Amino acid sequence: MPCKTNEELAELVEEAKKVTSEGKVADYIPELGKAEADDLSVAIYHVENSCMSAGDIEKTFTLQSISKVLTLALVLMDHGEPFVFSKVGMEPTGDPFNSIVKLETHEKQRPLNPMINAGALAVTNMIKGSTKEEKLLRYIDFIRKLTFNKKINICKNVAASEFETAWLNRSLCYFMKKDGIIEGDVEDLIDLYSNQCAIEMHSLDLAKIGAVFALDGKHPETEQQLIPKDIARICKTFMVTCGMYNASGEFAIKVGIPAKSGVSGGIMGIVPYQFGIGIFGPSLDEKGNSIAGIKLLHLLSEKYELSIF
Ligand code: DON
Numbered sequence: 001m002p003c004k005t006n007e008e009l010a011e012l013v014e015e016a017k018k019v020t021s022e023g024k025v026a027d028y029i030p031e032l033g034k035a036e037a038d039d040l041s042v043a044i045y046h047v048e049n050s051c052m053s054a055g056d057i058e059k060t061f062t063l064q065s066i067s068k069v070l071t072l073a074l075v076l077m078d079h080g081e082p083f084v085f086s087k088v089g090m091e092p093t094g095d096p097f098n099s100i101v102k103l104e105t106h107e108k109q110r111p112l113n114p115m116i117n118a119g120a121l122a123v124t125n126m127i128k129g130s131t132k133e134e135k136l137l138r139y140i141d142f143i144r145k146l147t148f149n150k151k152i153n154i155c156k157n158v159a160a161s162e163f164e165t166a167w168l169n170r171s172l173c174y175f176m177k178k179d180g181i182i183e184g185d186v187e188d189l190i191d192l193y194s195n196q197c198a199i200e201m202h203s204l205d206l207a208k209i210g211a212v213f214a215l216d217g218k219h220p221e222t223e224q225q226l227i228p229k230d231i232a233r234i235c236k237t238f239m240v241t242c243g244m245y246n247a248s249g250e251f252a253i254k255v256g257i258p259a260k261s262g263v264s265g266g267i268m269g270i271v272p273y274q275f276g277i278g279i280f281g282p283s284l285d286e287k288g289n290s291i292a293g294i295k296l297l298h299l300l301s302e303k304y305e306l307s308i309f
Contacts, residue, residue: 003043003204006052012303013040013055016281016296023283023291026263031161035061035265035282040292045207046275047220053204060200061280062158064262065097067196068120069235069243070209074142075126076231084126087181088112088119090238097245097288098168103175110181111172115242115260118172124193125182132188136195145226146212147205148219158264159198166190197262203278206268210276213258236270244294247287255297256307265290269297271306 020038027033041055063070076084089112093102098117111118129135140152173189176182182189211220213236217227227235239258244251251259257277259269265282267290277300281292301307 003051003053003057005054005057006044009042009044009052009054012296012299013042016040016292016299017055019295020281020283020292023285025265025282026284026288029158029162029165029263031155031158032062032064032264032282037283039265040281040296041203041279042296043203043207043278044275045204045211045220045278047211047215047273049220051204051207055203056280057203059280060155060202061264061266061282062155062197062262063199063201063266064197064264065115065120066206066260066262066266066268067199068115068123069239069260069268070143070146071120071123071127071139071196072114072238073227073231073235074139075123075128076234077228078128079126081234084123087126088114088122092242092246092248094246098172100168100172100175103172110179111176113238113242115238115245117169118176121169121173121189121193122176122181124196125184125189127192132192135192139196140199143199143209145219146209147201148208148221150205153200154195155198155200159194162194162197163191166194169193201266201278203266203280206266206278206280207276208278210268210270210278212276213270214272214274214276236272239270244289245287247285247289247294251289251294252309255294255301256309257297257301258308259297261289261293263288265293267293267297272308274306 043053217232236258243260267279269277279293281290
């Protein structure tokens with residue numbers, strides 16, 4: 001289905017674009033540093049199957065941390081809540097996404113939640129499959145269903161760039177391996193995680209995934225239950241409490257919708273029973289969230305009274 005440009009949305013994109021110069025493109029994964037800082041796109045997918053978009057909508061970007069919420073859904077489907085939450089907690093940290101500090105100071109070395117890197121690595125380690133290739137294929141198949149049968153591509157340059165530079169993530173893994181939170185080969189896990197983060201999307205794909213969550217896990221067209229309702233609820237709750245890292249509290253007050261960001265500049269937003277939002281704006285604020293993306297969500301939320309609170 002073609003997604004029409006919407007004039008009102010285009011005006012908000014122009015307004016939000018003004019702040020891109022106040023942020024910076026992520027370059028700790030060198031390949032991400034090639035993004036164009038003033039890009040900004042948004043797509044909105046309504047649960048009754050219409051969509052609208054504005055901005056640099058043809059640009060693709062990698063999922064990065066947005067993948068964390070999708071991996072969580074898959075492993076909860078694979079193993080159920082008791083097992084998953086024996087390895088990862090449910091509490092926000094207030095620390096940067098890649099911080100190691102709580103692993104040492106908190107009880108049992110269990111990472112505090114699945115949206116920080118430590119927790120996400122523990123979750124990726126739980127994807128079912130006998131090899132890393134089989135695990136990745138299962139994950140890709142899940143993402144394909146969530147994007148309404150889109151052929152899923154992995155940006156191999158970004159995956160390789162992350163794999164080559166993921167020293168802190170390796171440290172997190174070895175720390176957790178010591179206490180049995182993580183099992184198996186750490187290099188295989190970093191490889192799988194780097195590939196999961198490097199899955200490529202358009203804003204519209206992200207909006208479609210958001211629409212599935214907005215409908216409690218149901219595909220808006222086929223009404224197939226792609227994610228059990230309870231698991232979709234858990235994922236959305238994590239998005240509210242930890243989805244924007246240590247900016248989640250302020251985001252909940254100012255915007256007030258479940259959302260998940262990634263360092264590529266993507267943000268997936270969910271307006272329950274109404275629509276999913278996909279945003280791409282690679283210029284980031286100091287916490288690693290898309291600076292213009294947050295501005296745009298703020299404008300949208302105020303204008304259309306989207307806050308769930
Ligand atoms: O673990 C990493 O460094 C990335 N691949 C994902 C981080 C990320 O997107 C954090 N975002 N704000």
